[in-house]
Amino acid sequence: MSVDLPTVKKIASLARIAMDDAEAAALLPELNNILGWVEQLGEVDVSGVEPMTAVIPNTLRLRDDVVDADPLTGGGVRDKILANAPEPQHGFFGVPKVIE
Amino acid sequence: MSDYRIQGETGEWEVVIGLEVHAQISTNAKLFSGASTEFGAEPNTQVSLVDAAMPGMLPVPNRECVRQAVRTGMALGANINKYSRFDRKNYFYADLPQGYQISQLYHPIVGEGQITVSLDDKDPDAPTKSIGVERIHIEQDAGKLMHDQHPTMSYVDLNRSGVALMEIVSKPDMASPAEAGAYVRKLRAILRYVGSCDGNMEQGSMRADVNVSVRKPGYELGTRTETKNVNSVRFVQAVIEQEAKRQVELIEGGGTVVQETRLYDPDRNETRSMRSKEDAHDYRYFPDPDLLPLELDDDFLAECRASLPELPDAKQARYESVLGLTPYNAATLIADADTARWFEALMAEGARIQGKDEKDVATASANWLLGELYGALNRLGLSLADSPVSPERGAELIALVADGTISGSIAKQVFEIMLETGDPAAKVVADKGLKQTSDTGAIEAVVAKVLADNADKVAQYKDGKEALFGFFVGQTMKAMQGKANPQVINEILKAKLA
Numbered sequence: 001m002s003v004d005l006p007t008v009k010k011i012a013s014l015a016r017i018a019m020d021d022a023e024a025a026a027l028l029p030e031l032n033n034i035l036g037w038v039e040q041l042g043e044v045d046v047s048g049v050e051p052m053t054a055v056i057p058n059t060l061r062l063r064d065d066v067v068d069a070d071p072l073t074g075g076g077v078r079d080k081i082l083a084n085a086p087e088p089q090h091g092f093f094g095v096p097k098v099i100e
Numbered sequence: 101m102s103d104y105r106i107q108g109e110t111g112e113w114e115v116v117i118g119l120e121v122h123a124q125i126s127t128n129a130k131l132f133s134g135a136s137t138e139f140g141a142e143p144n145t146q147v148s149l150v151d152a153a154m155p156g157m158l159p160v161p162n163r164e165c166v167r168q169a170v171r172t173g174m175a176l177g178a179n180i181n182k183y184s185r186f187d188r189k190n191y192f193y194a195d196l197p198q199g200y201q202i203s204q205l206y207h208p209i210v211g212e213g214q215i216t217v218s219l220d221d222k223d224p225d226a227p228t229k230s231i232g233v234e235r236i237h238i239e240q241d242a243g244k245l246m247h248d249q250h251p252t253m254s255y256v257d258l259n260r261s262g263v264a265l266m267e268i269v270s271k272p273d274m275a276s277p278a279e280a281g282a283y284v285r286k287l288r289a290i291l292r293y294v295g296s297c298d299g300n301m302e303q304g305s306m307r308a309d310v311n312v313s314v315r316k317p318g319y320e321l322g323t324r325t326e327t328k329n330v331n332s333v334r335f336v337q338a339v340i341e342q343e344a345k346r347q348v349e350l351i352e353g354g355g356t357v358v359q360e361t362r363l364y365d366p367d368r369n370e371t372r373s374m375r376s377k378e379d380a381h382d383y384r385y386f387p388d389p390d391l392l393p394l395e396l397d398d399d400f401l402a403e404c405r406a407s408l409p410e411l412p413d414a415k416q417a418r419y420e421s422v423l424g425l426t427p428y429n430a431a432t433l434i435a436d437a438d439t440a441r442w443f444e445a446l447m448a449e450g451a452r453i454q455g456k457d458e459k460d461v462a463t464a465s466a467n468w469l470l471g472e473l474y475g476a477l478n479r480l481g482l483s484l485a486d487s488p489v490s491p492e493r494g495a496e497l498i499a500l501v502a503d504g505t506i507s508g509s510i511a512k513q514v515f516e517i518m519l520e521t522g523d524p525a526a527k528v529v530a531d532k533g534l535k536q537t538s539d540t541g542a543i544e545a546v547v548a549k550v551l552a553d554n555a556d557k558v559a560q561y562k563d564g565k566e567a568l569f570g571f572f573v574g575q576t577m578k579a580m581q582g583k584a585n586p587q588v589i590n591e592i593l594k595a596k597l598a
Contacts (some may be wrong), residue, residue, distance in 0.1 A: 002435060010362045010382075013388065014175060014190070014382055014384065016192055018547065026363075033392060039254050040309065042410075042543055050214075053392055053393055054392060056565070058392060059395060060159055060161065060392040060393065060394050060395065061394060062160070062161050062162070062163035062166065063129075063134070063160045063161065063163060064162075064163060064164075064166035065127050065128050065129050065162050065165075065587035066128065066134065067128045067129050067134060067135070067136045068134050068135070068136070069128075069129075069134050070134055071581070072149065073133045073134045073135075073148050073150050073157070073160070074132070074133070074134040074135055074148055074150065075133075075135030075136055075145060075146040075147055075148050076135075076143045076145060076146075077147070077148070078142075078143075078145050080149070081147050081152045081258070082144065082151070087251065087253065089249075089250065089255060090143070090255075090532060091142060091143040091144055091145075092143050092144065092246070092255035092256055092257055093144075093255070093258075094196075094250065094253040094254075094256075095254050095255075095256055096252070096253065096254070096256050097193050097250075097252055097253055098193070098247075098254050099247050099254070
């Protein structure tokens, strides 16, 4: 598998990374090198092998349905939430007008 | 098979409809954080560092969200997948701080199920149709944007960001606006019975993406469009009508339907293209590396199943076969979980105070609830939840009629007073002296006077004008201010006129 220049530019645009033609052209061989390297994994026959999701046996931890049980993952922290916002407005984030 | 058709210039067209319903899961906390889900809070006060996608914050799923999705799946007779996974759906928008929505594309938690709908809600004997459910998956809601508060800025409120949604995806099994409406109403009823979603469409707890395509009968499926975020049953039906008509006109005019996302404008009753960029739907899904697969064990599933309430279809069948209610009454009572709960409380209390079986008080309870109480609530503009008369007070009133203390017509008067004062029925009856009399002597005296005052009518009656019997009953009742036992009046009149 390899990518061409238009694909590189499209992925950059989907990821909102500004990239001029020279940068994209420079990135093209690098990406294709990585893809080629990863592709070697395809040489291993994994038919019938369950995909592994963790190196040690592990299960998904679930939380109880309790509001603000842990202050680190609870609400009521608007000042912190907005602390780094460039334009907080009356408790909202202010952003450039976006209307479809 | 629906006979709904769009009449085009080239003949008839069928409509094919599929719905993706987003239902907010009723929980206290969000899907991956401990922030509250309560509606109507000040902006950004119910946002955790997780919901704002601060660097380093990791999602931990809320067990109750998983449980409610599983219970919903079970209520739809669906396969529950003991293994499911979360995936990232990547896109950029100001209401999505993570830059991706955590959803379930490849391995949803619930597989295929179905919903049976009546093709005519007003007719209990109408045919039914089974509509397939393709899948249910769990995902995060996005934040809310407000565009009208500032001339050059949009405001972002992340209170809804990270709230748990179930996306319930139907098969393209519906063929008319009426079927789609019946599907949404029935789904809403089931969600409310299960308690997994409050079904409140005005507050956005339930909204639908409406997929519509048209085809000539018997032909292959046409290209579909998807109208997003439709927030009432009426609008769902309007979208289907407008969109089907638009597509037929487009095709017959030589155009082709483009697979695209549209928005519904209720003010103009039309759908219009969102004119998204072509690559906006390239979501680059991949498994979320922050979350292990979700694996459910048998104990968890057993608890989910054991905690399911009696569902609408089963309840309707029981109301008819065990309680002996008419199909119409049964269908009306089960349509909403709250109404059914109110009815069952009324009936249980009635059975208790009258010392009877529930089935022996069921019909009287149903008739009173759907007749007297609903009539009064409609008149007062109140919902059942705000009824000034509780099920216990209602049951006392019905019991007074059942044991002959008051007549049915006096019961209506007593009820009116109860609505105003909130007093128990027995107190109203005692205070106003409305107790029905079965005192034979007193009734006999009044009957004798009525017959004497109307000697001409008695003569007519004896000549064969038997319809006058009702007149004598009425006159006697009137003379006794409605408080005489009608059965006793009948007996005495029959004896005297014989």
